[in-house]
Amino acid sequence: MKKARIIGTGSCVPEKVMTNYDLEKILDTSHDWIITRTGINERRIAAEDEQTSDLATRAAERALEMAGLSGSDIEYIVVGTITGDYPWPATACIVQNNIGAPKAAAFDVSAACSGFVYALDAAVKQIQAGAIKRALVIGAEVLTRAIDWQDRNTCVLFGDGAGAVVLEAQDGENGVLSTHLHSDGAYLELLYQPGFGTRHPATTQGLAERIQFLRMQGNEVFKVAVRSLSEVAFEALEANGFKPEDIDLFIPHQANRRILEAAAKRIGLTEEQVFVNVDRYGNTSGASIPLALDEANRAGRIKEGDLVMFDAFGGGFTWGSVLLRW
Structure with missing residues (x-):
């Protein structure tokens, strides 16, 4: 294959x-x-x-x-x-x-x-x-x-x-080794955009209530995010027979530094293994991992043969990891 x-x-x-x-x-x-x-x-x-x-x-x-x-x-x-x-x-x-x-x-x-x-x-x-x-x-x-x-x-x-x-x-041997995806819709209202879809079509009242904007319960999202990011990282490692110390570069979704640090600690990664640019771009949602990847790649942070992991968590809730040999 x-x-x-x-x-x-x-x-x-x-x-x-x-x-x-x-x-x-x-x-x-x-x-x-x-x-x-x-x-x-x-x-x-x-x-x-x-x-x-x-x-x-x-x-x-x-x-x-x-x-x-x-x-x-x-x-x-x-x-x-x-x-x-x-x-x-x-x-x-x-x-x-x-x-x-x-x-x-x-x-x-x-x-x-x-x-x-x-x-x-x-x-x-x-x-x-x-x-x-x-x-x-x-x-x-x-x-x-x-x-x-x-x-x-x-x-x-x-x-x-x-x-x-x-x-x-x-x-x-180089390329994507495995991908791992999960979701849980029970957490929907902890992080979502209420309007304007078919559930809440665009109305004057909706605009007044500002339901067209993102809503988030930050403390609750933090807890689930850290747990999910670490669990799906371990899932990828175990599926391929690796340990945290084998990862050359860990590129997580750049949500905020507290989540990144907590997840990395739970996985057992050092600061040198984790790529972070959230300080300069904030949370760019689905763009954060490929934006960080390109920055790391062009800066020479990745070399051929390196073991690289992507790890993401988002509204839905959705989460997933990708392990690849560069």
Whole structure:
């Protein structure tokens, strides 16, 4: 069976930077309060004319450039996002047209902050089955348009961005070793966006109640997130006969530093094994892992043969891990 190997990475973030000191001017908060509780110093904010598909397209183009390919070489495009340009059609279809990929099937995956891991699983399975040779997997969000800027407990957490990988079917030991996905809808109301779907269509009353914005019960999410991230990491290690010390680079969903540190400690990882950039980008939801991966890759933090793990947790609840040999 062929392995799905990452042969190109790319990312894109908006130019606008919003620091904690900027937030002090519009909220009853402080830099010290935010940095102490989240580890976030700044985040990127999309321009008014900048859409999720724009960020996704630029990230995809950079991943293709690294892979030495063009859109016409891609057969399968999956975008993990909860902030697509439209409710439908899929943002992936917009990207497919933008990059000139006439042969590619294209669709979105909605799994919140686990979106990239879920999307990657879908593409990997297609390659393993022999159905396709090359795929483009993207995580992209403009989440700052789905948060309530009057809610200081949530709006300080999030930012916008996109990351992408090109997968290719290859022989050999390098590539994705396994993927592990889970969900539990019983926790839905701990982290969700109440409106405007078919349950709560757009109304004047809904707008007044601000149900179009994300809602989160942070303390409860923290507990479940740390437990789920650690358990699914152990699941991937055990499935492949490895131990925590075997991991060369652990790239978790960049939710906040407290969650990252607690999960890493529970797994038994050292600080040197864990890649963190949440301080500069905030929580970019489905974009966080591929954005971090591209940054780590271009900085030379990963070398051929390294054992790399992705670990994600998001609303739904959804969570999952990916273990791969670089």
